[in-house]
Amino acid sequence: xxxxxxxxxxxxxxxxxxxxxxxxxxxxxxxxxxxxxxxxxxxxxxxxxxxxxxxxxxxxxxxxxxxxxxxxxxxxxxxxxxxxxxxxxxxxxxxxxxxxxxxxxxxxxxxxx
Numbered sequence: 001x002x003x004x005x006x007x008x009x010x011x012x013x014x015x016x017x018x019x020x021x022x023x024x025x026x027x028x029x030x031x032x033x034x035x036x037x038x039x040x041x042x043x044x045x046x047x048x049x050x051x052x053x054x055x056x057x058x059x060x061x062x063x064x065x066x067x068x069x070x071x072x073x074x075x076x077x078x079x080x081x082x083x084x085x086x087x088x089x090x091x092x093x094x095x096x097x098x099x100x101x102x103x104x105x106x107x108x109x110x111x112x113x
Contacts, residue, residue: 001106001113002028002065003039005010009058010089012044019088031069050095059085060096066113068102 004024012020020042025035048058061081064068077100082093106113 001013001037001039001048002031002033002063003041004028005041005062005064006043006044006046006059007046008085008089008091009046009048009055010044010091012042012089016088017042020084023084023088024081025083027077030073030080031063031065032073033065044078050097055095057089057091059089059091061085061096061098062101063098064103066099066103066106071101074100096113 005019021040024040025038028038046060047093048055048060049059063077063081079099081098082096085091085096086093
């Protein structure tokens with residue numbers, strides 16, 4: 001079960017949310033995870049600061065997944081996320097920060113995987 005949570009400084013329309021959700025659903029296969037278990041969350045108009053300065057256009061994307069993936073897979077996923085946020089939201093790749101969190105125990109439907 002991957003969860004991709006995005007905190008984004010710019011407004012994101014429902015149409016853009018749908019595009020982002022769909023594209024993230026395609027790219028999650030890079031991490032050997034199925035879209036059918038992908039959860040995605042967006043928080044737009046979020047204040048982000050880097051180096052003491054407010055980012056006009058920026059994003060923090062946290063990718064949590066049951067287990068882990070390879071560094072190569074994480075690198076490819078970061079590239080896809082940065083390209084997607086630049087294409088769809090106009091946020092340059094140097095203002096998109098991505099972290100990965102491997103989870104050992106993940107609960108769902110009354111028990112853990």
